[in-house]
Amino acid sequence: MESCFRLLRCIATDPSHTLATLIPTISSLAPTIAEVSLHQLRRNVQQLQARAQGAALLGVVKADAYGHGASQVAPTLIKTGISHLAVATLPEALEIAALGLPASIFIFGAPLPAHLPVYAKHGFEVAVTSPAVAEAVADTARTAGPLRVHVKVDTGMTRLGLHPSEVAVTLKRLSAAPGITLAGLWTHFATADALTDTFTQEQWSRFLPIWEQYGDTFDNVHVANSGALLQHPEVFAAIPPARTLVRTGITMYGLSATPSLLDGTALEPVMRVISRVTHRQTIAPGTTVSYGRTWTATRPTLLATVGAGYADGYHRLLSNRAEVGIRGHRYPVAGTICMDMFMVDLGPPGGAGEAVCVGDEVVLFGPGGPSAVEVAAWAETIPYEMVCAVSQRVPRVYI
Numbered sequence: 001m002e003s004c005f006r007l008l009r010c011i012a013t014d015p016s017h018t019l020a021t022l023i024p025t026i027s028s029l030a031p032t033i034a035e036v037s038l039h040q041l042r043r044n045v046q047q048l049q050a051r052a053q054g055a056a057l058l059g060v061v062k063a064d065a066y067g068h069g070a071s072q073v074a075p076t077l078i079k080t081g082i083s084h085l086a087v088a089t090l091p092e093a094l095e096i097a098a099l100g101l102p103a104s105i106f107i108f109g110a111p112l113p114a115h116l117p118v119y120a121k122h123g124f125e126v127a128v129t130s131p132a133v134a135e136a137v138a139d140t141a142r143t144a145g146p147l148r149v150h151v152k153v154d155t156g157m158t159r160l161g162l163h164p165s166e167v168a169v170t171l172k173r174l175s176a177a178p179g180i181t182l183a184g185l186w187t188h189f190a191t192a193d194a195l196t197d198t199f200t201q202e203q204w205s206r207f208l209p210i211w212e213q214y215g216d217t218f219d220n221v222h223v224a225n226s227g228a229l230l231q232h233p234e235v236f237a238a239i240p241p242a243r244t245l246v247r248t249g250i251t252m253y254g255l256s257a258t259p260s261l262l263d264g265t266a267l268e269p270v271m272r273v274i275s276r277v278t279h280r281q282t283i284a285p286g287t288t289v290s291y292g293r294t295w296t297a298t299r300p301t302l303l304a305t306v307g308a309g310y311a312d313g314y315h316r317l318l319s320n321r322a323e324v325g326i327r328g329h330r331y332p333v334a335g336t337i338c339m340d341m342f343m344v345d346l347g348p349p350g351g352a353g354e355a356v357c358v359g360d361e362v363v364l365f366g367p368g369g370p371s372a373v374e375v376a377a378w379a380e381t382i383p384y385e386m387v388c389a390v391s392q393r394v395p396r397v398y399i
Helices: 002-013 023-029 038-051 062-066 070-079 090-097 113-122 131-143 164-176 199-217 226-231 372-378 383-389
Strands: 033-036 056-060 084-087 104-107 125-128 147-152 180-186 220-222 245-248 271-283 301-306 323-326 329-332 342-345 361-365 396-398
Touching: 038 056, 038 070, 038 226, 038 245, 062 070, 062 090, 062 383, 070 090, 084 090, 090 104, 090 113, 104 125, 104 180, 113 125, 113 131, 113 147, 125 131, 131 147, 131 164, 131 180, 147 164, 164 180, 164 199, 180 199, 220 245, 226 245, 329 342, 361 372, 372 383
Parallel strands: 033 396, 056 084, 056 245, 084 104, 125 147, 147 180, 180 220
Antiparallel strands: 033 271, 271 301, 271 361, 301 342, 323 329, 323 361
């Protein structure tokens, strides 16, 4: 607490100090941090660039760069040769634009017509996802300024996009409207990261005739996502690399919804989340632990309290399921995970857990503990959610 008061006094007495300039100090006060290796991010990008066979990467930095911190990730991608960035929402695009990077910014989500003038003002590239959006885009380009558009065709994801039967009339409308540049033609694969995937070929067969008929009117085409890049190179190899973008999202961060897709690659996770032991005690047999009394000691037990919880993104579903890494050993979570804390069974007195002290590092996922893939399996989800769930109160420390 005294450290917090010193921090506040520092800000109050010296105007040159702000919370931003003191982030390293703040991170040193937090019990839980997320380490992000920008070096490994660069290595991953370089590997993906090699796999793309000359096609440019469209670096996906939505959801604060999948929880890794877009303000640091986006500049790193630019330095690694990526000049196209993508986000999901207009506020995310504004945050990236504020970084002043030499990159185009494409927004995946369907735009609300009232927001299109903001796209025009900042030069954001807009997804045309329906004939109605095409009409709104044409009107906005006439009244608010030019727009670069990416026309999305729904080939089977059934989320956003034009039905193939709507493409011809929509392109005719867009081509006739002044101020519109056809920047991209695209679709999204629903199962490209599945090991037994056959649906991607079906989607590709629906998209290819559209590309063959209309592709020359667009600057680029982008159909391959991370899964397709690793497993279906044919879907972008059929198009000249100079005209192709490959949307790389989760693989840049060294993860996949199907972890075995990364076998044989040198792609490695970029994030490691660690916390600290904040309390240690010995409890007697029969003692219950945490909310709901879901865990009971069956022997004399060394119990550690860890300074992280579901408010930090450590899912409550990990209660009595997960393991953590401390001093090179794995220990199970004991009891229900709380908002800000959870408990760990260090074993009986006299065992390896005897060496654990208050202040010791606890690896929630990453080197020294379970992988994000393991933790995701315990939480009945995918690694995407594990890294995206790491909350904003967990400082990111960049290596």
